Amino acid sequence: MTISAQESIVQVISDLLVEKFEVPAEEVRPDAPMRELLTDSLMVVEMAIAVHETLGVKVEEDELRGTTLAEFAEAVGARRTAR
Incomplete structure (x- = not known):
């Protein structure tokens, strides 16, 4: 996976956190525990x-925790490229 593809997955997940789950954007950073x-x-x-x-991509709840x-x-990116 390229850096840009990885970054876009981080962005998609970040957008979900902010838009769907109303997590404050300043809390959404790569090192933040899910x-x-x-x-x-x-x-x-x-x-x-x-x-x-x-x-x-199917994910397990334990992965998120x-x-x-x-x-x-x-x-998630690794699973997308493995398909």
Whole structure:
């Protein structure tokens, strides 16, 4: 994956966090733990659905709880290129 493709996945996920989940934009940074951005279980489930609908990649709830934004975007990007 190229840097620009990785950055665009980070941007898509960041946009979802800000627009759909109303996370303050200043909190959405690559090193932010996803568990801090998605503060409850419902948000985690909804993000997994949104990522699948938007990027065509299935993700597990545990991935969303155990990674930073950058790590999560990297995992999603790897799955997109593996298809």
